[in-house]
Amino acid sequence: MSNKPRSPGRHFLQIPGPTPIPDPVLRAIDQPVIDHRGPAFQKLSKRVLEKVKAPFKTKNPVIIFPSSGTGGWEAALVNTLSPGDKVLMFETGQFASLWNTMAKSLGLKPEFIESDWRIGADPAQIKERLKADKNHEIKAVCVVHNETASGTTSPLQEIRQVLDELKHPALYFVDAVSSLASIDLRHDEWGIDVTIAGSQKGLMLPAGLGFNAISQKALEASKKSGFAKSYWSWADMLANNANGFFPYTPATNLLYGLDVALDLLEQEGYDRVFARHRRHGEATRRAVVAWGLEVLCKDPKYYSPVVTSVLLPPGHDADAFRAIALENFDISLGTGLGRVAGKVFRIGHLADTNDLTILGALSGVEMSLELAGIPHKKGGVQAAINYLAEQAKNPSHKLAAAE
Amino acid sequence: MSNKPRSPGRHFLQIPGPTPIPDPVLRAIDQPVIDHRGPAFQKLSKRVLEKVKAPFKTKNPVIIFPSSGTGGWEAALVNTLSPGDKVLMFETGQFASLWNTMAKSLGLKPEFIESDWRIGADPAQIKERLKADKNHEIKAVCVVHNETASGTTSPLQEIRQVLDELKHPALYFVDAVSSLASIDLRHDEWGIDVTIAGSQKGLMLPAGLGFNAISQKALEASKKSGFAKSYWSWADMLANNANGFFPYTPATNLLYGLDVALDLLEQEGYDRVFARHRRHGEATRRAVVAWGLEVLCKDPKYYSPVVTSVLLPPGHDADAFRAIALENFDISLGTGLGRVAGKVFRIGHLADTNDLTILGALSGVEMSLELAGIPHKKGGVQAAINYLAEQAKNPSHKLAAAE
Amino acid sequence: MSNKPRSPGRHFLQIPGPTPIPDPVLRAIDQPVIDHRGPAFQKLSKRVLEKVKAPFKTKNPVIIFPSSGTGGWEAALVNTLSPGDKVLMFETGQFASLWNTMAKSLGLKPEFIESDWRIGADPAQIKERLKADKNHEIKAVCVVHNETASGTTSPLQEIRQVLDELKHPALYFVDAVSSLASIDLRHDEWGIDVTIAGSQKGLMLPAGLGFNAISQKALEASKKSGFAKSYWSWADMLANNANGFFPYTPATNLLYGLDVALDLLEQEGYDRVFARHRRHGEATRRAVVAWGLEVLCKDPKYYSPVVTSVLLPPGHDADAFRAIALENFDISLGTGLGRVAGKVFRIGHLADTNDLTILGALSGVEMSLELAGIPHKKGGVQAAINYLAEQAKNPSHKLAAAE
């Protein structure tokens, strides 16, 4: 990291994750390692395994893997299903597509509802497919809660209602990697069977932990699963976790950080956290509209409070634009992935951030649009300022620290 | 620090110092202590004592006290002067006034050129006083380079020219606490006898180090000084420093930090650092003007690249305004000090910062003006954006890291 | 971690891993997260992917998973083999047994050479089995280089010679989790096909990275592997790594740490590192012998330079003993695992440590033996002191820092 000129001041990390880590979390990680079989660790892990249920809104166990969120995807599939099983997925964007690819690699038979990445998972289309599945061959419905690639959020509760209405017995898997602790999600109340998350987004940690919150139904399913597995085996985890231990060496230092990050979320208050994300999403979209640019997500129902994907006018390379932003203003914007590569850039507005950081970031976008010669109108930042100043008048948005 | 709800995201520390510390500097300070009489420390301190000359632009020794910058003031006076000596000072603001008070407390006879805090030290008035001092009773001229309280910068080189022109033998002392490493200062070239600095501003360190850069003439004067002294004695320091040691326990961990901070400044390049500060000063003033508010410094000659003091319309309490900004947007603005208390607030734009942080900060000011019901026009941030986007087109402003 | 009384001074973490992390590595991990798709990360990961080859002594690619070392085991198996394949394993201890269990869970057919945990993998027994395998049904030979549970080291090069001699085409997999960067290992020269490692031992990092160093032969095998896989897929990793990127979010902050840890190892020099481990192993065993206790490893050929397992006299509970050591002297000793649970305790003497730390640790053991009322002779520490003082006279053991 050294020897290289450093840009002055704070880098603006405005990708939709990994997200900026709060200093107390970084400092917690920066602690000496302790014996992962000793009493101090046992106390820590029992506490963390209990506390981690809060963001999932579950009373059931949450499993923590030393892995990225992608590992959480694999764990959900191989613990509950069997090779050849049919699963239903909805193409919300790149991450849904990657999960689909994974399912195929593992020998599952995903049915993929194709879409144009400009909406979230549509309950109506899901209903249609499930209805057609008279024989209940579909063993699981897999939905990406917040599609990081396209900036859409899917209506989890509505999809649950579809399953209930049809009395379809499929398991319900939710990728909450970029939504957990940023957008409300209720594992138990909404009847989710496996909620998959990662540490590096709303949980405000570096990457390195994958999560599976599981339902009783998922646990039952796991007993009949036909996949060979070892690393991802829930059974070993649950047995060891009961005592505060792990079947193999856990990522101790990230657990220190998780312990602190969960406290910070608790202190701010989850409802306040969710409201903050919604505000920043709205502020960002108002800026985009004021610039005369287009938000990729075309239906307000699916607007993401976490990330906004912005379409550049045809003929303008979004990655060239991002490079200009990075070189001139030390701001990292998200790249367009997959089928929208080069066409969109993404503004992350999630996790450990606040109004002024978002306005600084939007200022960086506005100035970069000018430097890159991209046709736009001025006033995006002003629109966001106007909105956020108005919102600040609402006492319920007061910072927890100011109370 | 714990147990208290924490505002999400980065705090915006926009006071004119102490300033935000770069992470690599904080991490350097966060290192185990070493033996301050051992070879590793000796190597470190020799290196730092050499490197620290760069921001002062001096080839002479720079003395480092475990003290605040205020200690540097006292050290300059008691090492070179004698009780009863007359010194000439200019009332640029609160810090010049405090230095004046200190001089009196120590038994000196300061002649204080009073002013309204809205300009820097005026060479013409200084000239007048020195001219009248036929007997050379004035032993030192004391100037605050950048007056943090009022946001004015004094023309050091012009004042040197006054001394030269008049062939006045007075020593020339400069308080560079809030200018060093933010505004160009040339200790040797400008014939400064003692340049006083602190660690907590442009040097991007926590408070705790006071500096005296000294000239040969100051060194000569120190041999005849009539003040009793011990802690502040240059002689002991210089003798010990020659070997890489200190006469009493040095602030080891801040020296680790200084070592790194000087590298960061070198990597960015001092000229680029100075230009960055000038840009941010101009951007800030453009915002203030666009809001229809008044900059305290009334003469562009003295505009500070480091801090802008802003007058609120009569009847509006600047501290109530600052509290609103802090509670709603987690931004610390500088309080009005002394005679402008309650009338001005100050925006620091110095040290480890960048365009987007400044624009975030200005956004916080604009929104707080609205929340506080202070009459103003919108568009301050927009004015700053327009200016900074224009400046960014100048290739010489490119971030060092992007080269 | 807070609110709890803290024992004064440094904890002595003398388990055979995770190991104490050097401060510069912890501080490197305690850095803000950067964009894992941006140019700064790309530069970092290209550098790290190149540098990480050094401890493996390989010119081939090394794959880094966000996982524990256990993940490395699974990756090695599922990338190269097919369900139903036969593999040969040697029961060096608990970890060999767990790997065997994993192989079975994954659907492989491990042939497990049973042993009493008191020797390393015996080339003669391996030879016998391979010789009998006329049809080359054994597709891989799996050896734990350093068996952390029992404190034995296996002669990798001799086992390679057995394969060569018999012209047996089996792949050769080595678990180097607790040996890498502590005991010499030559992936290329010794014809290892997959070397598996983890971050939390000799590499002096927290747990969270799993490694696979792979040979050309392993790469060929991977093209025919019949396992379904996604997370562990080498192909995706290699394709992305070629550009400095990863197929899914990498554990960025551990990569910062790895970058620094590899530099520290390089600075000390691998040969010096290996010699240090051998010295500390010998010093520890001399203490054990002086106490009149028995080293679990019964054949000097297999003595581990990394960890020493010590048998307590019958009737004494090793875990009760360990609790006394922890409570009175704030030292964590390794617990006996599996079949030696309660019978042995283990002294780790690996990774970032030095003579005085080892002697402090041995002092803790000697005092705990007394407190626990375990029959023993005094003088173990003295024996270690005598040995290490003698060794220190050898100029080649001089600390790199002192040169």
Added chain:
Amino acid sequence: MSNKPRSPGRHFLQIPGPTPIPDPVLRAIDQPVIDHRGPAFQKLSKRVLEKVKAPFKTKNPVIIFPSSGTGGWEAALVNTLSPGDKVLMFETGQFASLWNTMAKSLGLKPEFIESDWRIGADPAQIKERLKADKNHEIKAVCVVHNETASGTTSPLQEIRQVLDELKHPALYFVDAVSSLASIDLRHDEWGIDVTIAGSQKGLMLPAGLGFNAISQKALEASKKSGFAKSYWSWADMLANNANGFFPYTPATNLLYGLDVALDLLEQEGYDRVFARHRRHGEATRRAVVAWGLEVLCKDPKYYSPVVTSVLLPPGHDADAFRAIALENFDISLGTGLGRVAGKVFRIGHLADTNDLTILGALSGVEMSLELAGIPHKKGGVQAAINYLAEQAKNPSHKLAAAE
């Protein structure tokens, strides 16, 4: 600090201060700077100013300077005395001598009771001098509680009794720089007028804070003091502190650390802390005696629980010995200062340490004696082990963390 080979493992910093900093304290210092005029800082400093009274056992205010402990000496003198005043000092060693020199530099008239550095301040000799001072010309008695240079501790309470007995009105100043929070000291109960301390010893912080605990009598005296002063002025400090602020920029980050360090001491319990220091002093002296070497302090009454100065046999250079220890075993031992330079080395056994670290350090001394060819007997470490194991049987020595 970089680019240089680093010795593996923890450095053993066994000088009598600065002392090793606990990780939670270092991490506290490694926090972003906050506004030293804002509400968060005010809360912090009010808390710290209250909590810091505990180690002094005082109900009176404690003043905290951004300075080294040496600044605390100067502050005590210039706030309470007048130029030309007579003060009585006892030559316990180098630091008493330096304080004496400072007093002279400041224009005081110290009467210095000379001694051979092998005892602490002798109440009988002090009594004799005070008795002779019929006119009460002696305005202050200055005693170094723990003389770091020679390893002697002075009987503060007895000296107080001498003053009381003689009804001598002199102020009573105690240098507690290396004793505070390591050896019991009762500012109020023992009628001390100024207790001077520094951050870098028993308080387990880096150097950079100087302390003055003051009595009502000292406060009265300060109103009549004839010294010109500014930086060290108690009056300004007390006025500002009342509100939680400081007259000039405080060393914010060290105050963060102090906040945590005081909690750690409280958690361990001061009585337990003092007992620990006494144990380690005794263990060290037993080792020295077993080696056949001589402890500089020749009267057990004055033995220091903080540091042991060890005389080498004539003809052996203590600094050459220390260099051998540093180069071979990465241990820093204290150098002989002033009149015992080259003749003694010092073993610090204070602040954040524990039995195993002390035994590791003593092992380093024993091995270095051998390497340096200094005549000695083996068995020093064994003697210390025997003593500490015996002590560990006493339940009152149990680690707080283990309760």
